[in-house]
Structure formats: C-alpha cells, structure tokens
Amino acid sequence: MKKTWSLLLAVAIILWAGGCAKTKDGSAADKNEAVKFDPAQPRAGMPVTISYNSAGTPLKNAASILCIAYIYTKGSPEARTLPMTKEGSVWKATLSPAPTARGMILKFQAGDSIDNNGRKGYATPFADAGGNPVPGSFAGLAEAYSTWGNDLIGINTDQDLALALLDKEFALHPEVKKDYLPPYFSLLARLKKEEGKAQIARELEALAARPDPGVEDLSLLQYWMARLNRPDESNRFAALLREKDPKGEFVQVERFQEFSKETDRAKKAVLFERFQAEFPGSALLPQFIQGLVGAYRGARDFKKAADFFLKNADGVAWSVYAALSSDFLKNKLDAGRAAELAARAVDLARKQHTADEKPSYLTEEEWAKERDSDLGEALATRGESLLAVNKAAEAVQAFKEAVQRTNGRNASLNTRYAELLVLVPGSDPAAAMAEMEPFISTGNGTAKLKDYLRQAYIKKQGNDAGFDAYLGGLEERAHAKLLAELKPQLNDIPGVEFGLEDLEGNRVTLSELRGKVVVLDFWATWCAPCLSSFPAMKRAIENHKDDPGVVFLFVNSWERAADKKKNAIDFMVKTGYPFRVLLDLDNAVIDAYKVDGIPTKFVIDGKGRIRFKTTGFAGNPFRLIDEIEAMIEMVR
Secondary structure, rough: OHHHHHHHHHHHHHHHHHOOEEEOOOHHHHHHEEEEEEEEEEOOOOEEEEEEEEEOOOOOOOOOOOOEEEEEEEOOOOEEEEEEEOOOOOOEEEEEOOOOOOEEEEEEEOOOOOOOOOOOOOOEOOOOOOOOOOOOOOHHHHHHHHHHHHHHOOOOOHHHHHHHHHHHHHHOOOOHHHOOOOHHHHHHHHHOOHHHHHHHHHHHHHOOOOOOOHHHHHHHHHHHHHOOOOOHHHHHHHHHHHOOOOOOHHHHHHHHHHHHHHOOOOHHHHHHHHHHHHHOOOHHHHHHHHHHHHHHHHHHHHHHHHHHHHHOOOOHHHHHHHHHHHHHHHOOOOHHHHHHHHHHHHHEEEEEEEEOOOOOOOOOOHHHHHHHHHHHHHHHHHHHHHHHHHOOOHHHHHHHHHHHOOOOOOHHHHHHHHHHHHHHHOOHHHHHHHHHHHHOOOOOOOOOHHHHHHHHHHHOOOOOOOOOHHHHHHHHHHHHHHHHHHHHOOOEOOOOOOOEOOOOOOOOOOOOOOOOEEEEEEEOOOOHHHHHHHHHHHHHHHHOOOOOOEEEEEEEEEOOOOOHHHHHHHHHHHHHHHHHHOEEOOOOHHHHHOOOOEEEEEOOOOOOOEEEEEEEOOOHHHHHHHHHHHHHHOOO
C-alpha cells in the first residue's frame, strides 16, 4: 500500500504544483522543492517539521518568516500561525495536527509579502500509521480548490482538479462519499452538464432507495430534485422533511423565504411575529429583523425602522445601527437620534471586537484586522453624526481612530479625514500633511485627498511652489510598493482561445490580438461590484485611448435576461460607457477561463499568455486604475 500512496502522492503533487518552473538561470526546478516535511509523509496526530528554503521565492530576503498552516478535515480549515526559525539557509517550524486532521495547505508570509507557491499552495495530505492516505485527505483538498482556498490562501480555484480529487477519494475510500455529495453534485452539474445531471440523478435514486433516510439525506434529495427539474419528487421529500423535523432548519428556511417574498410591510411584520413566537432563539431571527428594517427603509419610513429595530435589536449586527444613523443624516432628520444610533453602533462594535469568538479558519492577525475594519466603519458613522450636532473636534477624533483601525487602507475614509484635518478651524497644516502623506505613499489616496494635501501645503508654505515635485515623490513610492505587491501574483499560463461577437455583430478572437496586451473583464448587468468598478475601468480605457498596444474587452456572461444581446445593448446605451462588449451567450468562455465570481479580470500579454487574474472590486476606483496600469506596464 505504501507504493499506492507514493504513486497517488506523486500524481497529486504534479497536479497541485502545475509542473515545473524556470529558475533565474533557465534550468527547470520543481517549485515544491522549497518545502519539505519530516516525516516525508506527515501523519495526523503526530508532530511534523516543516522546512522552507526561501531562495528563489518572493520571501528570499525576508528577515523573519511565518508559516501559516491551513489544516483541514471537512468544511472550513483550522488556521495556525507558526513562527519559523532559521537554520543555515532553511527556515523551520513544527506543528502537531489533531488526530482527526486529513491534510494541510501552507503559505509563508513576511510582512505584506506572501509565498503561496504561485497561487497553488504548498499542499500535503496526511497518512495513517500504515503510510496510506487517510480517508478524506483528497476530498478535503478538493474543497480547498473549489471553495475556501482562494479566499484564505490566495490559491487559484480549480474546479476540474477538485472533481478529479473527489473521484480519486471515492475510489480509495467509498465510505466517505456520502459526506461529500453536495460539493460533488455541484461540480458534476457545472463541469459535466447533461452527463453530470444524469450521474446526479442515479446517485439520488440510490439515496432515495435507502430505508428511513435522515434529515440530511432528505434535504439533499429535496434540493437536487428541484435542481434537476423534478418538482413532484422535490415536493415529496419536502413534505417528508416537514413531517420528520417540523422545527428544523428546512422549515425555518421555508418561513424565511415566505417572509422575504412578502411585499406588504404589515403582513411581513405578522410573519416575523409568528416566526419569533414559534422559533424563539432561531439563528434566522436577526435576518428577519434586518429584513423588516430594510422594508421600512425602502419605504423611506426611517422613524418606524428605527423604532422597530430598537425594540428587537438583540443579536443584530452593529451595521444596522450605523445604516439607520446614516439614513437620518442623509435625509436631514433628527440629528440627535442619528448620533444616538451611531454611538450604539460603536459600542456594539467595540463589544464584538473583544467578545466574539475567532473563526477557526482565520489567523489571529486576520481576525483582528476584520474586527478593526468593522469598528473603523462604525467610528466613521459616529464621526459624521458628531459633525451633524456641531461637535467637530470629537468628530475628528472619531475619524482619526477609524483610520487607525482600518490601517489607512480605506481610501474614501482617508479622504474624509483629510478634509476635516484641512477644513476644521484652527487645524495645523503641518500636522495635516504628516497625516495625509502615508495615505498617498501607500496607494490609499484619492484625487480629492491630493487636493486637500495641496491646500494644507499652501497654508503651510504660503504658495504651491514645489508641491508637484513633493507629491510626485509620494506617488513614486506608492507605485514602487504596488509593483512589489503585484510581482508575486504574476502568472504565465496560456490564454484560452475564444471567438465572440461584439454588440455590432463583429467577431473577435484572442489569436487576432497577438502582440497586444488584452484586458479581459468578465461582468454581468446584475452584478453590483462589476458596475461599481466601471467608472475606474472607463478611466483606464481613456488612459490608453491613443495606445494601439492595449485592448480592453468586456465579456458579458452569466446574464439572466431572455434576450441577452438586447439587455447588454440597452445597458450600454443607458450608461454610455465606451466599452467594447463581447457576448458570451452560452457562458462557454467564462467557464473555459474557470471564473468563479465576477467581476474577474485577466491581463493577457502579447503572446497570448495570462499574466494576471483578479476577482472582485474592493471599492477604491483609484487603486483599481493604478493596479491596471501597473499590470499593463509589467507584461509589456
């Protein structure tokens, strides 16, 4: 069996590592040579020493390194941060995984720099006492590559690899298949289309034939029969679920769906009261409360929203207090009540900051940043409410702490703070400049913030002589920092050929664009982050309007409209964006590029190679513009 293990492990490592990489001298080198384990086949419940040779990695010059191990069983992993000690040219750390662990994926960190093996992760399944892969070791890896790995480690999502790993797992350990049917079915439906649906149907029929299926089995049957468009069978299993578990999760979710669909606010309130009486202590109660608050806010009945919320606020997040405070401020309602709501938001955020239990999948540092970010947003709302009641000095302090809590990474918050530093009577221009400089030099500024810096400069100097050179120096530092951050994200994989029509019916292929840098942006008209990023993308296009070597293509995918072409044309006419839109009507291209969320952007070099991939929009248009510009610069 050890031979079987060795063969499977070798195949898996080839899959994970994505082959060999070239060293600086042009020789081939397996990137996983950077990491070794002692014992070579780590075992669950036994100490394992991790050796990391940082030469040739993004951390080659690091003075100290942390190893972050994501130890998985089923579902979300456990994150452990291990300080490493240097022995000669190799960094080492030791950990003891729990006996129930099935494997782990590593990344290494020094400050803001990360080595995650070129977005593949350093992965190893665990062995049992006989040297064989433990049950669930490959299935846990499949979950990493299909779900949590991208968010936590920054590894590329790979649905095909995930499905292959699940098939490998089930061949080795058929007994664990029942534990992984939901993700397995999702991958089959997405990747194998009709063949996959037929396979799912066979699995469901076998499951339905079991005597006395449990709640989990019935839930799976009900959901997937509906997905396969077999409503009679789905309804039958739904009835069995209600009968078997009348107070359970399925019934509660049904009630919440009924509540969500109801548009009459009075009837919605009745449904909430019934649910509250029937399911006291339900984990869904905060969602009911937020839903009813949202209904009142949507009707612009902000007073009623606040009155209802303050009577039913237990267990609801600080963000609802902050949203209601903002409603009162924006609509010039009771400023005193806005300040009261904002104060409660801050109090609750501070309590959650110290009392909430850390999720196992976050490191202590990540958890602290997440809580600090929440508290920073609450403090910003508090600052706005203090301004409304003429407490400018207190407002400045609230914004100052908000910026500190968010580590100066929120550009819009930085800009508002800069505005107050400059415009509040009696402010010190030199102190204001000292506060603003780091925002710009780290790339977390905006055009408005630079204007406020200019105003402070003039107040201090008496004129703006030398300001442009001063600002240029800060911007150069920001650009150098951005290039250093982007360098580890560089890929070098072949772009997938496509042929799509634009809105005028002209066919566009990737191969005909050889020699040009192509920015490929996957989007949909219903995708809010996509639309939020478009002003920045418009600016990026304008920056290259006279540059024939750069092409921007916006691939319209995952649309829900009946007439997808008309939907895209109507959107472009309405918004006026100067985008060249390609129509991915059957979603074939977005699937070929293995996109799991939108917006997703690819930067493809003149040889047709994918060099960068980014997903999502963090909300800072200036940062996005700078990133696009830097990526284009790096791949020319």
